[in-house]
Amino acid sequence: MAQHFTKQLLPSRASNLGILQLNNPSSLNALTLDMIRSMTSTLQHWQSGSSAIRATLMSGTHYEKNGKSRPAFCAGGDVKTVYLAGSSDDRKLTADFFREEYQLNHLIATQLPHVPQVSLWDGVVMGGGVGLSIHGKYRVATENTLFAMPECKIGLYPDVGGSWWIPRLKLYQQQQGMVGGIGNYLALTGARLKAEDLLYTGIATHYVKSDQLEELKRALIESTAKEGSPLGDCAASVLMSFHDHSIDVKSAFLSQNRTEIDQAFHGKDRVEDIVATLESMGSESQFAQSTLEALKQMSPTSLKVTLEGLKRGLKLNNVGECLAMEYRIVQTAMKEGSDFYDGIRAALVDKDGEPKWNPARLEDVTDGMVDSFFDDLGDDELQLDGTVGAKL
Secondary structure: OOOOOOOOEEEEEEOOEEEEEEOOHHHOOOEOHHHHHHHHHHHHHHOOOOOOOOEEEEEEOOEEEOOEEEOOOEOOEOHHHHHHHHHOOOHHHHHHHHHHHHHHHHHHHOOOOOOOEEEEEOOEEEOHHHHHHOOOOEEEEOOOOEEEOOHHHHOOOOOOOHHHHOOOHHHHHHOOOOOOOHHHHHHHHOOOEOHHHHHHHOOOOEEOOHHHHHHHHHHHHHHHHOOOOOOOOOOHHHHHHHOOOOOOHHHOHHHHOHHHHHHHHOOOOOHHHHHHHHHHOOOOOHHHHHHHHHHHOOOHHHHHHHHHHHHHHHHOOOHHHHHHHHHHHHHHHOOOOOHHHHHHHHHHHOOOOOOOOOOOOHHHOOHHHHHHOOOOOHHHOOOOOOOOOOOO
């Protein structure tokens, strides 16, 4: 693949550390198709045997607000551009964007383990930004991290490999002897998580204060310059030396509300069953009431497709199979009249916050409607090179 360049992505190299800086600050580093293409060609070069890259580092450019510099990793994919293309019947872009984004996600997920990716989650990390980093080996949270998969609120699906890692969060928690509703909860409600939640679930691997990130970067550069086994992980010990063990994961929102999350979201076959359980908790449960309110804001179709996709994703063998399934879902969501278009209109165009979902009620979303999102695309199926599990 020929090298693709854009000012929205700043690739560089320091010693044997490959650095990818997302540089679209006016949109909180939202991921554009140009950025996807540039990152793909850069990573393919770095992964070639001739590059000698021993680790990669991904971070975002700060943005200005009220005269102050504020951090952001990536607020998601550039779905407004996709919306405009789909609204004008440009089906090529609505296919190309997601196909190439998912191929990049897969490229990241299948990187060699001795060339680890370190992502600095300083600031907002949502949607497409999660896809760029969650499949890498290390994800570093800070006190500024705000993480979410809010796709159901815009008529989409928690994609970019979400059907692989989200349902497996409950398996991670089962290692502690606990059943797991956290994955379903995050995907359906778009809950916003802070560092404590991310360490609690294992979504983030390390916690480092933001004022230590530049020093961490220098240490990673130095570690890639040292002689050692070419198959050794040169980032692991550095990250552990910067990890702040004082973070209190027991204070995390997910930890504090774990019993009610599991009661409502674990093992439910239907979204209606989740709603019924939350309603049964009564008005005295602040968690139940706030969660019901959050679910009311979501596309009923997206909620049902999401729950079905997570169930199917848990049965698939690798992240590649999950991305192929998600491509079927998202291409169905690009069809005229889908909830995606009014979801984006309400959130990013008119910004009235009042999407007109169709159907507007959960009970009106039939099994047939849900199943149609998983139909084979024939010649338009997502094509990926190799298949392997993500590194979560």
